[in-house]
Amino acid sequence: MKSLIHNDGLLQAFRRKSTLPLKELCELTGVERKTLERHRQYILTVTLICTDDYPYLQEWLALRKYGVLP
Numbered sequence: 001m002k003s004l005i006h007n008d009g010l011l012q013a014f015r016r017k018s019t020l021p022l023k024e025l026c027e028l029t030g031v032e033r034k035t036l037e038r039h040r041q042y043i044l045t046v047t048l049i050c051t052d053d054y055p056y057l058q059e060w061l062a063l064r065k066y067g068v069l070p
Contacts, residue, residue: 003028005050
């Protein structure tokens with residue numbers, strides 16, 4: 001998630017196509033494609049929470065504490 005959120009090219013591709021750029025995420029993070037596919041809904045949800053204006057959800061998930069958000 002952190003790689004997707006902080007990489008402008010991947011984030012724009014995600015927004016434009018409304019799908020995860022799995023190939024690029026695999027190359028960037030070293031995580032297997034099957035693992036990313038298995039956790040796709042979680043990754044999509046947290047990415048949307050981080051990039052949109054959901055301050056209460058961001059606080060509840062403690063995203064700043066874990067370094068996902070600045």
